Amino acid sequence: MNIAKRPSPNFDERPAGVGPSVLVLHYTGMESTQEALQRLRDPASLVSAHYFVQEEGEVFQLVDEAMRAWHAGVSHWRGEHSINDISIGIELANPGHEFGYTSFSKPQMAALEELCMDIVRRHAIEPINVVGHSDVAPGRKQDPGELFDWQRLAQSGVGLWLGALHDLPGQGVETESAKTDWAALQSQMRALGYGLSISGQADRETRDALSAFQRHWRPQQVTGKADSHCLEVLGALLEAII
Ligand SMILES: [Zn+2]
Numbered sequence: 001m002n003i004a005k006r007p008s009p010n011f012d013e014r015p016a017g018v019g020p021s022v023l024v025l026h027y028t029g030m031e032s033t034q035e036a037l038q039r040l041r042d043p044a045s046l047v048s049a050h051y052f053v054q055e056e057g058e059v060f061q062l063v064d065e066a067m068r069a070w071h072a073g074v075s076h077w078r079g080e081h082s083i084n085d086i087s088i089g090i091e092l093a094n095p096g097h098e099f100g101y102t103s104f105s106k107p108q109m110a111a112l113e114e115l116c117m118d119i120v121r122r123h124a125i126e127p128i129n130v131v132g133h134s135d136v137a138p139g140r141k142q143d144p145g146e147l148f149d150w151q152r153l154a155q156s157g158v159g160l161w162l163g164a165l166h167d168l169p170g171q172g173v174e175t176e177s178a179k180t181d182w183a184a185l186q187s188q189m190r191a192l193g194y195g196l197s198i199s200g201q202a203d204r205e206t207r208d209a210l211s212a213f214q215r216h217w218r219p220q221q222v223t224g225k226a227d228s229h230c231l232e233v234l235g236a237l238l239e240a241i242i
Helices: 033-040 106-123 150-155 182-192 204-217 228-241
Strands: 003-005 011-013 022-027 051-053 059-061 067-069 087-092 130-132
Touching (some): 022 106, 182 204
Parallel strands (some): 022 087
Antiparallel strands (some): 011 067, 051 059
């Protein structure tokens, strides 16, 4: 595919002997695409990503994949901290929740799909390690958000998706039970990849992780509540990755 270079100075070395095993998707969350690209290349911003995909489907490379780009910040996934060390980051131009969140365009998704297929194949990135920024930093981040089409990527072998299971059940979603076993739920969320403590309480951290989980795997209804469908999807995903 045609990838133009737009180098960013915002990178450094990965730890010795470490290559990418995680793919993190973002939205820029800025009003203009030009502004977003400028910021990712501004030495004062201290942020970057490896790739930037515009609404019209144009793809830019900002940082070499061998280097560590600065996109994830304080983060956690599947027992690993400092996700920048072990990941490739892709920014999608989109105003985000703050400036008028909108669906990702067809040409943008087509370009992203081609780019991701290539990255996942070259680095043998596992489906469960294709994540959103919100998955690795719940509470702090919402991107790429509930309008992102994870199902489409998974149809091309990028990421984890279990078909119709992710659709809202026809009879609707049963609300959170007062008898929810929070410690069990927290340990399941941890087993999937989320960084949260097992407090046994429906605390803020757990609500944030549930919202992140829903944005990715049950995007029709993002509530932060442990409803029956959410628990069913979580259980099935865990079975799929064993
Ligand atoms: Zn992000």
